[in-house]
Amino acid sequence: MSFLNNVITGVSLGSIYAIIALGYTMVYGIAKMLNFAHGDVIMVGAYVCFFAMNSAGLPPVVGVLLAIVVCTALGVVIERLAYKPLRAAPSLAVLITAIGVSYLLQNGAQILWGAATKTFTPIVSTDPDARLVLIPGQLSISYVAILSIVCCVVVMAALTLFTGQTKMGKAMRACSEDKGAAQLMGINVNSTISMTFAIGSALAAVAGVLMCSAYPILSPTTGSLPGIRAFTAAVFGGIGSIPGALLGGVLLGVIETFAKAYISTDLSDAVVFAVLIIVLLVRPAGLMGKYVPEKV
Amino acid sequence: MKKINKNSLNGFINYGIVIAAFVILQAAIGMGRLSNSLQSLLVPACCYIVMAVSLNLTVGILGELSLGHAGFMSLGAFSGIVASILLQDLVPMAPLRLALSMVVGAAAGALGGVIVGVPVLRLQGDYLAIVTLAFGQIIKNIIMVLYVGVDENGFHMAASSDHFNLSADGTAIIKGPMGAVGVTKLASFTAGFILILITLVVVQNLVNSRSGRAIMALRDNRIAAESVGINVTKYKLMAFVTSAALAGAAGTLFGLNYSSTVASKFDFNTSILVLVFVVLGGLGSIRGSIIAAALLYVLPELLRSFDIAEYRMLIYAIVLILVMLATNNEQFTALMGRVGGWFKAAGKRIAGWLKSLGRTESKGKGGTTNG
Amino acid sequence: MKKKTLAAMLMAGAMCFGLLAGCSSNGGQTSNPPASDAGTQESQPANQGGGFDVVTIKVGGIGPITGDLAQYGTATQWGAQIAVDEINALNGPIRLEYDFQDDTGVTDTAVSAYNKLKDWGAQVIYGCTTTAPCVAVAAETFADRYFQLTPSASSPDVTSGKDNAFQMCFTDPGQGTAAAEYLKSTGLGSKIGVIYNNGDAYSTGIADAFIAKAKEIGLDVVATQTYPDDKTTDYTVQLTACKDAGADLVFLPIYYTPASLILAQAKQMDYAPTFFGGDGMDGMLDMDGFNKSLAEGLLLMTPFNAAGTDERTKTFVETYQAAHNILPNQFAADGYDCMYAIYEACCQLDGIADMDHEQLCDALITLFTGGDFSVDGLTGTSMKWLESGEVSKAPVVVKVVDGVYVTQ
Secondary structure, three states: OHHHHHHHHHHHHHHHHHHHHHHHHHHHHHHOOOOOOHHHHHHHHHHHHHHHHHOOOOOHHHHHHHHHHHHHHHHHHHHHHHHHHHOOOOHHHHHHHHHHHHHHHHHHHHHHHOOOOEEOOOOOOOOOOOEEEEEOOOEEEEHHHHHHHHHHHHHHHHHHHHHHHOHHHHHHHHHHHOHHHHHHOOOOHHHHHHHHHHHHHHHHHHHHHHHHHHOOEEOOOOOHHHHHHHHHHHHHHOOOOHHHHHHHHHHHHHHHHHHHHHHOOOOHHHHHHHHHHHHHHHOOOOOOOOOOOOOO | OOOOOHHHHHHHHHHHHHHHHHHHHHHHHHOOOOOHHHHHHHHHHHHHHHHHHHHHHHHHHOOOOOOOHHHHHHHHHHHHHHHHHHOOOOOOOHHHHHHHHHHHHHHHHHHHHHHHHHHHOOOOHHHHHHHHHHHHHHHHHHHHOOEEEEEOOEEEEEOOHHHOOOOOOOEEEEEHHHOEEOOOOOOOHHHHHHHHHHHHHHHHHHHOOHHHHHHHHHHHOHHHHHHOOOOHHHHHHHHHHHHHHHHHHHHHHHHOOOOEEOHHHOOHHHHHHHHHHHHHHOOOOHHHHHHHHHHHHHHHHHHHHOOOHHHHHHHHHHHHHHHHHHHOOHHHHHHHHHHHHHHHHHHHHHHHHHHHHHOOHHHOOHHHOOO | OHHHHHHHHHHHHHHHHHHHHHHHHHHHHHHOOOOOOOOOOOOEEOOOOOOOEEEEEEEEEEEOOOOOOHHHHHHHHHHHHHHHHHHHHOOOOEEEEEEEEEOOOOHHHHHHHHHHHHHHOOOEEEEOOOHHHHHHHHHHHHHHOOEEEEOOOOOHHHHOOOOOEEEOOOOHHHHHHHHHHHHHHHOOOOEEEEEEEOOOHHHHHHHHHHHHHHHHHOOEEEEEEEEOOOOOOOOHHHHHHHHHOOOOEEEEOOOHHHHHHHHHHHHHOOOOOEEEEOHHHOOHHHOEOOOHHHHOOOEEEOOOOOOOOOHHHHHHHHHHHHHHOOOOOHHHHHHHHHHHHHHHHHHHOOOHHHOOHHHHHHHHHHHHHOOOOOEOOOOOOOEEEOOOOOEEOOOOEEEEEOOEEEEO
8 A cells, every 4th residue: 555655645746746857858850949947937827926925815726817818927037038048059048047047046036025935725635634535544646746747647648749749849859950951941930949948937837836736845046956857858758759758757756756765765766866877877868869860 | 579379368367367466466465465254265266267268278168067976076075174184293284285185176076077977977958067066965964964073993984973983082183064174274375376277287188188178078069079080978977077076175275274163164156157257257267267266256345345244145146247247248349348458458569679688789670570 | 358358457457456455455464463452452430430451352253245145144144133232331341342254165275264254353253154164164263263253153063172162052963862852752753755956065964863873772764855955946855755655753963944845845745744953943934925834844953933022032133123124033142142152252351452472362262161151041941062163052952833933
């Protein structure tokens, strides 16, 4: 029974990593850029939802929608001001700018909203007892976890459909393959990448609300650790692969939980990252990534 | 007199800059013109300069993104601290003890470099980056639970406090999350200066050697380099391990500059900080790394002079973004290029003038050689 | 590439020149260090008709006001500020001038912050907020002879071997031992689980001492679980281990942020032992949006109760809330008490106007360890200090009943 419990815990945790990794991999796969500010956009989304619900007393759905709107706008503004001028610059220059944006958002949030930790009110139910009981007293799963798993699957399916079927999605994939060739085919590379950021940031808002519902603490640095975890999950699953991000996130959560339960809580971080290294040595392009040997 | 090779001239300018900075700062200290806060930044700034130059070897010269450079620094810091305490009675002379500890730190860094390098250098790009990130996290996690001490029964090491049976009068060197406490401060600005010079000698000679050219060939086109018979693993490892060893030495200097050091200091953020120095200074530019590390390390501390308290880090972030945008803006670079051109022209004229002074009158037109 | 590099250099260089220029105006003061200290202590006749000379003591504070630990650092900063304002409003013979520098919770930055305060002319050092930076700064103040009083850095490493460093909070081992003794004497909990942060000196310090003492006095510790840092979000595994081991009391020597998650997750898994925490737990009830019913029955050892009814606490809480819009916690109260301890000690010293920081340091050490000096504050009455730098005040255990502390 404790094994099943650990699986449930792991999947719940993993689904949070996965929903962040989905937004991350979107930007990462198409703009080919490590967006270190993604975690901080998540934090902003959670704050917006928090204030909408607690200060303005709006219903959770409105809070979530508001968070999506604000984050999308924020993502577009960041992209326009900080990343777009660097389109031609080396990718590391963009990486450093993203780090600058990350510091800016963290410190800005602290000045605006204070450093004190806030307790997020879960959007599913304010009752901390709310959960689906599978076996009374032994096995249960929280509604937030169910919601985040459902969200993950829906987002994954929607993104796969979007990138596979729609015109914009195809343009995105073209940009990700070869920007120059895409431009020659009449795709507006600039606006396609901006669109990618908008979608990625909207997903960040959803991720922020779900993450803070599952683990209800909120501070200006809330986003920094999940940002790194999402990056790890995205690479684990294979960069740019949408199902890979989901798989990577869930597996990361499960491995972390198992490492804590069966190996050592002291060294759980070390175990998680050691597993990651081993997986990458066996599959150098991640679990679902395509290994493309370079041709001359 | 032969014309000096352009690369070695560049190298000499770097030595010159470092030596001049050292002399000026020492003079300022001697005259009491340097505030305490700036003085306290000298040693860590030296450490970060070495970190930046060594990371540049991996990122700029070898062309592989590393996000775990602080991990090597951590290895160097803690092994160096342990070495310095173990050597306390054997080597009473502080500078020698510091030097030996730094050798131990460099060796630990190099060992870490080999352990990470051998299996993972076959990965590329972002996959290599994530593995180096993972390595940094593993090091941090392990040192965080490590207990090291010495007593009359010898050397003790354990992974938790209950297995750590140090006798009552033993010295605990590393105490888990508390880190290393009660370290005798051995580091000095002079030691930092010498470490920078050694780093420059190592890195510049490596870059300008046959091996260095092989490493850069790998960066520019791996397949082409391989096809002319360059051993990929060997040269990649050479650059990576050298870089790790130098980071280890810098870590030792850093660790021995404070009476206590915790493993959480050497986290992802520190790795990123060093990467910022490297990118801002210019990939592959040693001089850029030196100057960027020195200025950017000191910047947040200088911002204390203004009465801005909690806005300090916000301003730092804005400066970072603006510098990145400006240096990648064509109009701005063109403008700066012109300004740089004037300086260069002026420099050439001065150099020519100096040269002509040193020569016999009949060869007075030496200033027109291209430098 | 090359041009870009050059451009970067020039750009960065130009900016730093501006900064250096800004700095040199400050540097001007520091290059003439307060050799006689006459420069920093304005001896001026008091206008208020008191007939005494007013002496201003410069107190330099250090703590994290940005970054992960900012909430703790700002609390110590603001709490002390209220005390400083009150003291200066007294129009007494001693005034305090207060500057607080950010250390972001990192060792090397803390040492830089300390040196900045030295340049400013600080005579007494207040801080740091967190343990690791405090140990490094205490080594510096010890060498330079500055009196140092920390509100919240609680490891014995802060004070050990340094006669100039004093603490306002309980030491970690002291707290762990007191917790074990309290459990033994009250008989609460037959089987005890411990969950702590093994990446944090404070948490590990209390847990280690608690477990050692528990073994000694025969408490049954059935599960010891750790997590690597306070950003950890999932504690289900640790709680499950405690539950499976049958622990009916879980000791949590951790800060309130992770603790709030632990309480919520225990509730989720139908696990309801008695939770018992250290002083880091104070502040949970004041978290914006926190569901207080989760903390019902929680026991914690805290020296400070924001719902206290005495006049001084009430005024403090009101002022703090008016200024910062949140309730003060134990960090803020310790900071407030630190300033009063420094002030009251300075009031008792003769000839303070002519002392430089070294003489002031020695005089304060003599006074603090003399045995006669005691301070009444928000976190305790008749607080005295031991030779080691440790404070002696009675630990108070409170229980959360209907969302407020009830002293046990």
